[in-house]
Amino acid sequence: MILIDDLLIQEQVLTATFACDVRKCKGACCTLTGGAGAPLLADEVKPLQLATLAALPYLGERSTAWLAENEPFEGAPGEYSVSCFDDADCVFVFYENDVAKCAIERAHHNGETDFRKPLSCHLFPIRVANFGGPYLHYEQIEECLPGREFGERAGIPLIESVRDALVRAYGEQTYARMLAASRGEDGGDP
Numbered sequence: 166m167i168l169i170d171d172l173l174i175q176e177q178v179l180t181a182t183f184a185c186d187v188r189k190c191k192g193a194c195c196t197l198t199g200g201a202g203a204p205l206l207a208d209e210v211k212p213l214q215l216a217t218l219a220a221l222p223y224l225g226e227r228s229t230a231w232l233a234e235n236e237p238f239e240g241a242p243g244e245y246s247v248s249c250f251d252d253a254d255c256v257f258v259f260y261e262n263d264v265a266k267c268a269i270e271r272a273h274h275n276g277e278t279d280f281r282k283p284l285s286c287h288l289f290p291i292r293v294a295n296f297g298g299p300y301l302h303y304e305q306i307e308e309c310l311p312g313r314e315f316g317e318r319a320g321i322p323l324i325e326s327v328r329d330a331l332v333r334a335y336g337e338q339t340y341a342r343m344l345a346a347s348r349g350e351d352g353g354d355p
Contacts, residue, residue, distance in 0.1 A: 172335065175302040178291055179347040183323040184219045189311035192265030194289050195258045197308065202247035204254050204285045205238055210245055212270075212280040213237050219278040221266035223228035223259050227266075231256060247283060257282075287330035291323070324345055 167174050207212065217237050221229055227250070238245045255323040257268045273281045279307055281287060289308055294300045303323065305313070316326065324331060324340075324347055332340045 167346055169346060170339050171298050171336075172339065173296065174302045174323060174343070174346075175300070178301050178320075179324060179343065181303055181313075181323040182187075182247035182319075182321055183290065183309075183312050184316040184319055184321040186311040186315040187264050189315075190308055191263055192258075193308035194286070195265040195267060196254045197306070198251075198253040201240065201252075202249040203283045205245040205247060205283050205287075207242065207245070209283055210238060213283065216272065216278040216280040217267050220257055223268035223271045225259060228256050228258070236321070237268065247286075249302065266337045281333075284330065284334055285314045288327055291327055291330075293334075314346075 166176060167179065193254055213215065214237060221232065224232070231248075231250075232296065233295065237248055239248050240246050250256065253267070255267070258265045258273075259268050260266070267282050267286065269280065270282045272278045283291070288310070290304050290306070291301055292304045294302060315321075316323065324343055328340065335343075
């Protein structure tokens with residue numbers, strides 16, 4: 166593990182290669198089974214609520230009907246997550262051909278909302294745990310095997326493939342230190 170600023174980082178976050186290959190995984194991270202949806206930070210609840218209106222035109226009947234009657238999140242303060250159907254599909258999923266995509270992100274890219282998507286989605290497959298401070302770790306799931314293979318073939322470091330999310334979460338300066346550490350340069354704290 167390495168310490169950069171107040172971030173404890175699993176070494177694999179800095180050494181792994183990865184690049185999403187949605188042509189092969191079909192957007193599986195948006196439809197994973199088993200439990201709650203994507204974790205939400207407390208300060209993401211209101212932006213998610215506001216972004217819901219912008220996302221509606223991209224969603225199917227099931228999601229629009231559900232969102233007309235329910236909040237886009239569930240859980241208690243400190244444990245919020247995005248709502249899902251049948252403990253799988255995120256309520257904001259729409260399909261383009263056979264690939265699951267995020268309606269919030271589509272609305273964001275079309276300039277219809279400032280909120281891109283929850284940070285936990287943006288960072289994936291990096292996850293953030295809390296052990297008295299943030300701990301970044303690499304979650305390797307079977308559904309992301311195409312991303313691991315593509316990243317290895319193309320030589321794309323994991324932290325470069327999620328650069329925008331890391332900068333959004335921790336700032337440009339911390340990201341530069343992470344990148345330096347990933348290259349074996351002095352980027353971390355002793």
